[in-house]
Amino acid sequence: MRATANHRIGQQGGEAEMPRSGRAGFGLGSASALSMKWSALHDAAEAVAAICGMPCPPLSQLVRAYPAMMRDAGEAHRALAAQGIEDLTAIMEPGLAALAAAMARGAHPRAAALALWDEFCRARDALLALAPPQDTAMRRMG
Template structure:
């Protein structure tokens, strides 16, 4: 079996906050944007482990934190919770994939599964930001 080797360093992945209750500051556009970016950095690593390469992020995806801030209220809270949930899934998923890589296992199938789940969940979060 030929396992891919990667040099991802999780010590720098402190942008993803600990799992649990969303921080009140997540309602601030800068904090929301920071976590959104961190989730996408993790997804990018998963894409590489799935042998898909890096995804080109569209403007619709990139601008979610700003659109959420403009919406405010319940929509902002639901989007912040959705981003927090994405981070909660990506954190252990990426760690597991990196552990598999470190032990010489092929991560392609597992990474592809996590990548698909990320995209389904991200689509749901993006749908929350649609104007009514």
């Protein structure tokens, strides 16, 4: 009788089932993790732009929507996007750390910051090129 009561309240075999969130699962590299990493990269890029002494341009609709688009693009595109974001992170983290260290020593690493900014923009544009073709109108807007 106890097993029947447990089953009714969401337990089976003595172990509680986790309630479902109602959200769709997107496999490894969920959209929220991809979104957080993508956002962090743009925060880092904004810091690099400040070191360059230039304003960081506003994010286009394509850039803002990229994680969700890649989530919906299928596993192969999602995996490429996730790897590309990891690769770009591997460039930006030590680059920004080196710029901060140089500034802490009193240097003005504008040229190095410009090189990192250029690398970020080229890598980000390559990632944006992975976006599904049905979003060509959005690309023109950004």
